[in-house]
Amino acid sequence: MDYAIHYHAPDPMAYIALRVEGGMSEKSQQAAEIGLKNALFTVCIYDQEMLIGxxxxxxxxxxxxxxxDVVVKPSYQGRGLGKVIMTELMTYLDQHTYPGSYVSLIADGPADKLYAQFGFTYTYPYSQGMFKMYK
Structure with a gap:
């Protein structure tokens, strides 16, 4: 793999662009700036200077x-980069969680297959995921 892995927040505009290109919802620049700096852990994959994951x-x-925000630029999908991202996230969690810590995620589309490889299971029928998005 000739890509660089970084553990710091990306540029907010690059983050927003990657989310949209990856089929995720758009975020405002202000929300991105606040959210990115308040994450517990961030992993980014770059091809040269371009944020790709x-x-x-x-x-x-x-x-x-x-x-x-698990996302890979569509033109780079199918190269195992989603698995690289999840491996990095799980390494962080393995080192920073405690007995009883609850780790959740929302699986969009076929991503549930990726998350299952890392031990995630459906909450249903015990609970149901819910959301509200502000516009």
Missing amino acids: LGRIIGDGGTAFQIV
């Missing part, structure tokens, strides 16, 4: 963690 962990750092 990303994943973050947010939460309280003790009882609750959430994996968010």
Whole structure:
């Protein structure tokens, strides 16, 4: 792999562009700036200077963690980069969680197959994921 892995927040505009290109919802620049700096952990994959992959962990750092923003630029998909991102995120979680820590994520589309490889299971029928997005 000739890509560089970094563990710091990307440029907010590059983050927004990658999310949109990857089929995720657009975020405002202000929300991206605040959210990116408040993540517990961020992993980015770059091809030269171009952001091509990303994943973050947010939460309280003790009882609750959430994996968010796992995305790979469409032209780079199918190269195992999603698995690289998840491996980095799981390494962080293995070192920073406690007995009883709850790690959640929302699996879009076929990504549930990737997450299952890392031990994630469906919450249903015990609970149902819900959301509200502000516009």
